[in-house]
Amino acid sequence: MDLIVCVKHVPETAEAEIVVDESGKRIRMEDLVFAINEWDDYALEEAVLLKERLGGSVTVVTVGPEEADDTLRKCLARGADKAIRLTDKAFEGSDAYAIAKILHKAIKDLPFNLILTGAQAGDDGYAQVGVVLAELLGIPHTTMVKKIEFKEGLARVNRELEGGLEEVVEVKLPAVLAIQTGINEPRYVSIMGIRKAREKEIKVLGLRDLGLKEKEVGESGSWITVEKMFIPPIEKEAEILTGGLDEIATKIVETLRARGLV
Amino acid sequence: MKEIFVLAEHRRGELRDVTFEMLTKGRELSQKTNVDLTAVLLGHNIKEFVKSLADQAKRVLIVDDARLENFNAEAYQRVLSHLISERKPSLTLIGHTAYGVDLAPSLAAELNVPLATDCIDLDFEGERLVVVRQVYGGKVNVKASLRKSDSYVVTLRPGTFEAREVKPLGGETIEIASPISEDIVYKRFIEFFEPPAGEVDISAADVIVGIGRGIRDIENMPIVEKLAGALGGVLACSRPVVDKGWLPKDRQVGTSGKTVKPKMYIAIGISGQFQHVSGMKNADLIIAINKDPKAPIFRAADYGVVEDLFKVVPTLTNRILEEKSSK
Numbered sequence: 258m259d260l261i262v263c264v265k266h267v268p269e270t271a272e273a274e275i276v277v278d279e280s281g282k283r284i285r286m287e288d289l290v291f292a293i294n295e296w297d298d299y300a301l302e303e304a305v306l307l308k309e310r311l312g313g314s315v316t317v318v319t320v321g322p323e324e325a326d327d328t329l330r331k332c333l334a335r336g337a338d339k340a341i342r343l344t345d346k347a348f349e350g351s352d353a354y355a356i357a358k359i360l361h362k363a364i365k366d367l368p369f370n371l372i373l374t375g376a377q378a379g380d381d382g383y384a385q386v387g388v389v390l391a392e393l394l395g396i397p398h399t400t401m402v403k404k405i406e407f408k409e410g411l412a413r414v415n416r417e418l419e420g421g422l423e424e425v426v427e428v429k430l431p432a433v434l435a436i437q438t439g440i441n442e443p444r445y446v447s448i449m450g451i452r453k454a455r456e457k458e459i460k461v462l463g464l465r466d467l468g469l470k471e472k473e474v475g476e477s478g479s480w481i482t483v484e485k486m487f488i489p490p491i492e493k494e495a496e497i498l499t500g501g502l503d504e505i506a507t508k509i510v511e512t513l514r515a516r517g518l519v
Numbered sequence: 520m521k522e523i524f525v526l527a528e529h530r531r532g533e534l535r536d537v538t539f540e541m542l543t544k545g546r547e548l549s550q551k552t553n554v555d556l557t558a559v560l561l562g563h564n565i566k567e568f569v570k571s572l573a574d575q576a577k578r579v580l581i582v583d584d585a586r587l588e589n590f591n592a593e594a595y596q597r598v599l600s601h602l603i604s605e606r607k608p609s610l611t612l613i614g615h616t617a618y619g620v621d622l623a624p625s626l627a628a629e630l631n632v633p634l635a636t637d638c639i640d641l642d643f644e645g646e647r648l649v650v651v652r653q654v655y656g657g658k659v660n661v662k663a664s665l666r667k668s669d670s671y672v673v674t675l676r677p678g679t680f681e682a683r684e685v686k687p688l689g690g691e692t693i694e695i696a697s698p699i700s701e702d703i704v705y706k707r708f709i710e711f712f713e714p715p716a717g718e719v720d721i722s723a724a725d726v727i728v729g730i731g732r733g734i735r736d737i738e739n740m741p742i743v744e745k746l747a748g749a750l751g752g753v754l755a756c757s758r759p760v761v762d763k764g765w766l767p768k769d770r771q772v773g774t775s776g777k778t779v780k781p782k783m784y785i786a787i788g789i790s791g792q793f794q795h796v797s798g799m800k801n802a803d804l805i806i807a808i809n810k811d812p813k814a815p816i817f818r819a820a821d822y823g824v825v826e827d828l829f830k831v832v833p834t835l836t837n838r839i840l841e842e843k844s845s846k
Contacts, residue, residue, distance in 0.1 A: 270655040271732055271790055274813055277659065284659060299762075353636075354628070376620070381654050383636050384615075388624035397593065397705035400621045415712060417775055418530070418617040419677075421768065424589075425709040432705075439762035480633035481650075481663045488813070489653070489660045495807060495823030502831060505824055506838035509806060512822065516804060518726065518783050519750070519842050 258313040260304040261367060263360055263374040263386065264297040264332060266325035270379070281485045293328045296375025300436040302443040303405065304373050305336035311407075314338045316367065320348055320359050326459055333457050334450035335443075345463040347471045352479035353381070357389035359474055362467035365394060369431060371412070376401050376435040387435035397428050400435035521554040524611040526561075526599070527572055528618055530590065531711070534568050537614035539682035541675055542575040544641075545612050546685070549577075552643050554609055558690070561598055563588035574687040584697035589708040592621040594699060600629050601698035607670055610648070615674035627672045633665040634672045639679045648673070657792045657815045677774070678797045717769045719753055726752030727781045729772055729799065732759040733788020733809065733828055740765060742832050743787060749839040755779065757795040773798035788828050791816025808832070 268289035276285045293301070304315045316339040317332040319325050329340040343359050351359065364372065372394075374387035384400070391398030403423060404415035410430055415423045417437050428434070464471065476482050498508045513519045525545045528535045542558065549556040558572040558579045565583060572579045580602065586594045599622075603611060613619040615637045627634035633648075635641070639660075640651035648665045650673065665671055721727060728747040734740070747754045754770060761771045772779055773795040784802035788809060789795060796819045799805070807820035808828050817823045824831055 268655075270658060272811060274811060275655055275658045284655065353624075354634070357628070379656060382652070382656075384620045385624040385634065385636055388621065389628045392625040392628040398621075398625065399592070399706065401617050413709070416617060416621075418711075419774055420778075421714065421771070421776055423712040423714065425712055426591075427707045427709060429705045438758065442764065480627070480666055481635050482666075484649075484662045484664055486654070486659050486661050489657070489815075489818075491818060493818060495805075495817045495820035497812075497817070497823045497825060502826070502834040503838070505826065505831060506835040509822070509824075509835055510838050510842050512804070512806075513750075513783070513839075514842070516782070518804075519839055 258307055258311045258371060259369045260307060260313065260315045261364055261369045261372045262297070262301050262304045262315060262317045262332070262337070263372065263390070264301060264317050264319050264328055265294040265375070265378050265380075266291050266319060266321050266328040267294045267378060267380040277486045277488065281487075282483050284486065291324065291327065293331060294375050294378045294380070296377055296379070296436060296438055298443045299438050299440050300373040300375050301332050301335060301337065302441045303436055306441060307371070307405070308336065313370070316341065318360060318363055319343065320351070320356050329459050330451065330454045330457075331446055333454035334446040340457070340459045342459055342461050343463075343467065344461055345474075347464045347475050350476040350479065350482075351474055352481045353383035353385035354389055354480045355474045355478040357386045357393060358478060359467065359469065360386070360390050361393040362469055363462060364390070371431060372433040374433065374435050376437045384435075387433045391433035394433070396431050396433065398433040398435065399426055399428050401437045402434045403437050403440050405434065521552075522557045522577070522606065522608050523549045523554055524557050524559050524603070524608040525576070526559050526611065526613045527568060528614045528616060529562060529565070529568060532567075534571065535614070535616070536682065537616060537675070537677040538572075539575070540677065540680040541612045541614065542572075543683045544675065544680045546575070548610065548641070548643065552609065557608070559599070559602065561587045561595055569692055573690040573692055575685060576688060576690045578691045578693060581692060581694045582697050583694070584699055586699055586703050587697075590618045591703060591706055591708050592618075592625065593706040594703045595622050596626050596629065597699050597703075598697065599626055602695070603630060603632070603670060609670060611670070611672045613672065613674045615676050619674045623672055623674045630670070632670045632672050633668050634674075635663065635665055636674045637676050638673050639676050641673055653793070656790060658813065676793065678793070714768050717767050719770070721753055721755045721770055721772065722777050722779050724753040724779070725782045726750045727755045727772075727779060727784045727799075727802070728752050729755045729757065729784055729786045729789055730760055731757040731787070731789030731795070734760065734765070735788075737763070737765045739829070742829065746785070746832050746836045746839075749836050749843070752783075757789045757792075786816050786820065787832060789816050790814045791819055
């Protein structure tokens with residue numbers, strides 16, 4: 258089975274403090290650590306597991322700057338066979354729609370049975386790329402995927418719905434499946450593996466290589482344009498308990514006692 | 520005649536809350552821009568839903584087709600792209616749900632109609648559609664504008680807009696023949712699947728100790744288990760803890776897990792993304808422990824502790840045990 262995985266190199270922000278920069282349209286990135294988007298991490302693992310079970314190849318594709326090679330190399334170290342980076346000044350400012358158009362041009366002539374993407378990205382959270390890509394390729398898709406099985410040209414997948422419920426659907430192959438976190442346990446990469454992956458080639462393609470025009474990508478090729486970023490207004494804020502650890506613990510216990518909870 | 524579409528979302532014989540939230544927001548926008556509000560109802564044997572939709576909209580468009588019985592993005596897309604092409608609504612609202620995310624992006628791409636997903640607010644400023652979304656896990660808001668168009672698609676985050684009752688509008692109902700001419704062959708709904716329930720029902724607990732990504736490693740679990748034990752409460756968690764296999768799925772609080780309303784919820788190492796908060800915000804008392812002072816969880820909590828959880832939690836556990844033994 259030939260698999261393509263679309264990945265994104267994103268800043269890790271779950272536990273970091275975020276500051277909007279002077280432009281008011283971006284956050285300050287200098288102090289942030291970048292890594293593979295969490296959802297894509299699961300998509301990559303799923304692709305490698307499928308390759309190990311069924312044979313075939315895994316190709317990872319990203320749209321991003323040169324620094325995204327870090328993420329591509331980790332994917333190679335984890336079991337991907339080929340890596341493609343799509344980079345061009347003109348791609349800057351692209352929304353999910355423009356990113357899907359860029360990926361479409363890079364993928365349409367590659368051999369594949371299945372394309373995996375993350376269900377969303379942890380930075381802009383559009384949850385669109387995989388589904389738009391499928392539409393542009395003229396193939397079916399499904400999202401929020403928690404389990405994949407195969408039978409005669411079909412993928413039988415469990416999709417995560419709300420409230421702990423799942424649904425089982427069948428999708429004809431080739432298809433795009435957008436992966437939800439928790440579908441597997443992404444493996445760790447050995448230092449050895451990363452070292453080996455350094456020698457592998459990363460193919461780099463730009464606007465012209467892909468046969469795209471400038472107006473099709475970047476802000477002009479996007480549906481949505483960021484006007485400003487801001488820290489959400491505070492409607493309600495917790496009363497912050499201060500002091501030493503013992504003092505804090507005592508304050509909590511007093512609150513609990515007042516409510517009959519201890 | 521211009522109109523705003525709201526796609527009714529239903530599952531297993533019930534209209535979902537997001538439908539009424541969208542109708543409320545859609546009505547506000549339709550009044551502001553002087554257009555009609557139209558509920559779009561797709562399904563099979565769906566008469567039971569018509570009245571509650573007609574009470575809230577100028578009209579209800581109904582497409583009844585056996586192939587629409589359970590949600591199927593391929594079938595829904597065929598019908599909606601037909602309806603949007605025919606009637607050219609200024610805006611189509613869809614829930615940012617497991618169904619909406621499967622449908623809206625391909626629908627918008629097919630029609631080349633600008634799409635904004637997971638919006639927490641939207642408004643027409645002149646002819647431009649402007650939306651507010653959250654990025655970086657809810658730590659930052661974005662105001663963004665959509666490319667100028669005479670039709671837009673927007674998915675709305677569930678639980679963001681309050682569904683308000685109105686004096687029944689008694690909207691007209693229009694049945695439309697299904698535009699699905701060829702069979703749906705690429706995608707098929709098979710069945711619902713409910714993961715088996717475990718022995719602990721967190722939604723019945725009075726005291727919940729909720730843990731998140733900040734717990735870092737399964738080896739750190741005893742620290743929070745002891746706190747839960749001291750409080751006579753149960754352990755629950757946000758999504759990353761289930762993803763890593765440290766607690767079973769039935770302990771997950773939030774949109775894709777359970778909704779809880781305990782007397783007390785202590786959130787430990789949980790950043791507080793809306794998916795989690797929507798499942799616990801109605802607890803009587805919420806205490807949050809997180810080392811990031813800007814973590815969104817502090818907007819949901821009554822009391823907050825900005826500290827390293829590995830220092831605070833053991834101290835708190837000991838203090839509670841002391842309190843209990845002194846009684």
